[in-house]
Amino acid sequence: MNLGLSLIDFSTHVRYNGFMTSIRIEPDPISKITQMGDVTLYEPAGDQPLAEKARVATGRGEHYQSRSLAECISHVSTPTGKKPILKTMLTTACERNCYYCPFRAGRAKMQRMTISPDDLARAFMALQQGGAVDGLFLSSGIIKGSVPTQDKLIDATEIIRLKHGYRGYIHLKIMPGVEADQLYRAMQLADRISVNLEAPNQQRLDLLAPKKDFDRELLAMLRMAEQIRRDHPQERLARTVTQFVVGAVGDTDLELLSMTNGLHRHLGLTRAYFSAFSPVIQTPLENVAPTDGIREHRLYQSSFLLRDYGWEVEDLPFNDDGSLPTNIDPKRAWAEKHLRENPVDVMTAERADLLRVPNIGPKGADAILKARGQGKIRELADLRKIGIAAPETAAPYMLIGGKRPPVQEKLF
Numbered sequence: 001m002n003l004g005l006s007l008i009d010f011s012t013h014v015r016y017n018g019f020m021t022s023i024r025i026e027p028d029p030i031s032k033i034t035q036m037g038d039v040t041l042y043e044p045a046g047d048q049p050l051a052e053k054a055r056v057a058t059g060r061g062e063h064y065q066s067r068s069l070a071e072c073i074s075h076v077s078t079p080t081g082k083k084p085i086l087k088t089m090l091t092t093a094c095e096r097n098c099y100y101c102p103f104r105a106g107r108a109k110m111q112r113m114t115i116s117p118d119d120l121a122r123a124f125m126a127l128q129q130g131g132a133v134d135g136l137f138l139s140s141g142i143i144k145g146s147v148p149t150q151d152k153l154i155d156a157t158e159i160i161r162l163k164h165g166y167r168g169y170i171h172l173k174i175m176p177g178v179e180a181d182q183l184y185r186a187m188q189l190a191d192r193i194s195v196n197l198e199a200p201n202q203q204r205l206d207l208l209a210p211k212k213d214f215d216r217e218l219l220a221m222l223r224m225a226e227q228i229r230r231d232h233p234q235e236r237l238a239r240t241v242t243q244f245v246v247g248a249v250g251d252t253d254l255e256l257l258s259m260t261n262g263l264h265r266h267l268g269l270t271r272a273y274f275s276a277f278s279p280v281i282q283t284p285l286e287n288v289a290p291t292d293g294i295r296e297h298r299l300y301q302s303s304f305l306l307r308d309y310g311w312e313v314e315d316l317p318f319n320d321d322g323s324l325p326t327n328i329d330p331k332r333a334w335a336e337k338h339l340r341e342n343p344v345d346v347m348t349a350e351r352a353d354l355l356r357v358p359n360i361g362p363k364g365a366d367a368i369l370k371a372r373g374q375g376k377i378r379e380l381a382d383l384r385k386i387g388i389a390a391p392e393t394a395a396p397y398m399l400i401g402g403k404r405p406p407v408q409e410k411l412f
């Protein structure tokens, strides 16, 4: 099979016995990692994906060549704080042909690089012990099938965890259609695993990644992960995340958020990542327009309302075509429609109703419930004192003790 691969040539010419000869030099493992190119375009690793993306280059695929080591390291929010994470792959060769992906088979000019699990582990540990990184996001192109590829990912992680004793953050990618015992092992070794759906249903996936089976290769992995968690309630197992490529193939916000909501409620998904599509040259989607980043932002805001605020998909302010308005955040759009005439009284409202007010999140709602029992809320300024940011912007949607709170006009 012609995978359209071109390997980086590390040969060099030397003089030997008066003759020039060419010898092949294997790059050291850290050089190999820098030669992997930018693996981060569609691959957030932590809890603040928009911040992670800030430094991603905006070229059309040209940047998938070598990088400096610093460019391989992302500052990622993890459950134990912000950390410098090495984001890399075991190989940038792949036998699949996802239409949006720089590593797809047949992208002839793409230079490919492969690193063994052992070398990857050595390089990571050298960087970690030198203080350059504290955490790993590890992915891979697929070669000789998903199962052997996943074995290599697990091998690398086992070496890091068991041989080198590293206990820090590891985010491991799950290949489509792997076996249950591989998934279980990955969940034992990693803090977080990604099973990337890419699209909200098979119809959209066919237009993005025609060799992937939405139900049997992707959703099945998420179902299996949840079953593993239920079968091993005492074990500390990796949390599951997924990711969508947004806006290349007509996917709607309604489709994406309905799927995300179902995964949160039924399959224990920790979070969904939404990656605005960005075209890569020499791919079938190279002439498709990039997706505006504001759409990604609105999807994140909406998914948090569904996950953390008890909202239903029907509460979100979709347009008739299933898109969300981009010019207003979804919570404020809802409040404009429902709370302008019927404001929430912060002195008597239930927690769920407080969470409907713009600028009041779960912590703010809890702070209000506590403070009002102690008689500490009399005016807007008191809300600021208990941690509600810019309460004047929430004033049109609330009452304090049955009265509209007066808002001081800004003079400057």
Ligand code: SF4
Pocket (backbone or CB within 6 Å): 094, 095, 096, 097, 098, 101, 102, 103, 104, 105, 140, 141, 142, 209
């Ligand atoms: S399987 Fe992964 S690496 Fe391979 S083409 Fe698809 S998205 Fe790219």
